[in-house]
Amino acid sequence: GAAIIAGAGCGVFSSVEDGVDKIINKDKGNNPMVKNVEKYKKLYTIYKSLYMNLKDNFQKLGNL
Numbered sequence: 749g750a751a752i753i754a755g756a757g758c759g760v761f762s763s764v765e766d767g768v769d770k771i772i773n774k775d776k777g778n779n780p781m782v783k784n785v786e787k788y789k790k791l792y793t794i795y796k797s798l799y800m801n802l803k804d805n806f807q808k809l810g811n812l
Contacts, residue, residue, distance in 0.1 A: 752767035754760075761767035780788055 752761065752764055752771060755767050756762070756764045761770065
């Protein structure tokens with residue numbers, strides 16, 4: 749998303765919509781590899797914990 753917005757801002761794409769049309773494949777779904785589903789679940793659990801532990805610090809950084 750950020751790359752598309754930057755591309756639109758510096759003229760690589762004529763608009764954000766143009767960037768999305770050229771980069772994002774809307775027809776293809778994003779299906780997880782079955783063999784990795786358990787790993788994804790474990791990683792997501794860790795991500796949620798990290799988020800909860802760090803969100804106040806990120807807010808403080810944002811307020812600087």
